Amino acid sequence: ITPWLAAVLVGNNPASEIYVKNKTKKFEALGLKTDLFRLNEDISEQELLSLIDKLNSDAEFHGILVQLPLPKHIDSEKVLNAIVPTKDVDGFHPENAGLLSIGKPRFIPCTPKGMMFILKHFNVDLNGKHVVVIGRSNIVGRPISILASLKELGNATVTLCHSGTKDLKYHSKQADVLVAALGSPEFVDASYIKEGACILDVGINRIERDGKSKIVGDVNQESVMGVASSLTPVPKGVGPMTIACLLRNTTISCKNRLIN
Numbered sequence: 001i002t003p004w005l006a007a008v009l010v011g012n013n014p015a016s017e018i019y020v021k022n023k024t025k026k027f028e029a030l031g032l033k034t035d036l037f038r039l040n041e042d043i044s045e046q047e048l049l050s051l052i053d054k055l056n057s058d059a060e061f062h063g064i065l066v067q068l069p070l071p072k073h074i075d076s077e078k079v080l081n082a083i084v085p086t087k088d089v090d091g092f093h094p095e096n097a098g099l100l101s102i103g104k105p106r107f108i109p110c111t112p113k114g115m116m117f118i119l120k121h122f123n124v125d126l127n128g129k130h131v132v133v134i135g136r137s138n139i140v141g142r143p144i145s146i147l148a149s150l151k152e153l154g155n156a157t158v159t160l161c162h163s164g165t166k167d168l169k170y171h172s173k174q175a176d177v178l179v180a181a182l183g184s185p186e187f188v189d190a191s192y193i194k195e196g197a198c199i200l201d202v203g204i205n206r207i208e209r210d211g212k213s214k215i216v217g218d219v220n221q222e223s224v225m226g227v228a229s230s231l232t233p234v235p236k237g238v239g240p241m242t243i244a245c246l247l248r249n250t251t252i253s254c255k256n257r258l259i260n
């Protein structure tokens with residue numbers, strides 16, 4: 001039995017195309033299976049929900065991924081909530097978000113899960129540390145703040161900053177571990193961090209520089225160099241770990257099916 005993911009891509013968003021391609025390529029490279037369901041930009045919400053329904057009841061698939069963003073005429077929340085929680089390998093369904101928040105995760109969203117693996121791999125112990133997260137999205141900022149605060153996982157003291165935060169620098173400068181997940185190119189420079197801080201840069205931003213298109217994170221690498229003790233690079237860093245965790249969640253889903 002091979003873990004098998006159904007990936008749904010709606011429309012022709014170039015960034016989404018790249019994300020889905022990278023994900024399915026990695027599945028194939030490791031001998032796991034993916035089927036890509038490509039749908040036209042103008043598909044109706046009802047048609048998309050019918051496909052999700054079919055994938056939910058198709059025993060072949062252990063995981064379902066709907067690549068975001070969806071076209072404006074489709075209610076993303078409604079679509080994500082339609083995925084049966086036991087196949088929700090992105091961990092976005094309210095049931096899975098709820099399980100995570102009470103410390104009993106089924107599927108941990110892939111990006112924050114990947115960050116926890118990075119910290120573990122490099123022996124960054126969060127216990128008793130102050131973690132400051134910039135960004136409160138349901139897919140990155142909020143779940144990493146929960147993971148870091150859970151007694152069994154991080155046991156850190158956590159501050160969650162967002163667009164309504166007053167004096168962001170005051171908070172970010174307290175961080176032993178700073179998570180930059182605000183989606184603003186090279187926003188965090190040395191003036192935002194304390195000496196010796198460990199920084200996780202989640203941002204993926206495409207910018208034009210010197211007439212060339214370039215991917216940069218939410219952290220200004222040059223500026224924090226020599227002030228931070230460590231920094232995840234962009235590109236690479238958190239991005240590939242997100243894909244690794246999608247593979248892992250799909251494998252967990254497959255194993256769960258065998259056990260149950």
Ligand code: NAD
Pocket residue numbers: 111134135136137138139140141161162163164165168181182183184202203204205238239240242
């Ligand atoms: P989002 O737009 O949903 O959320 C951004 C958050 O940042 C919001 O909560 C907002 O309140 C906060 N914010 C924005 N500007 C701010 C400011 N000036 N000060 C304080 N808070 C501010 O974004 P997202 O989906 O969480 O993604 C964040 C970034 O991470 C993006 O660059 C995205 O491309 C990237 N991303 C990377 C991966 C990966 O695998 N590496 C995965 C998902 C997202």
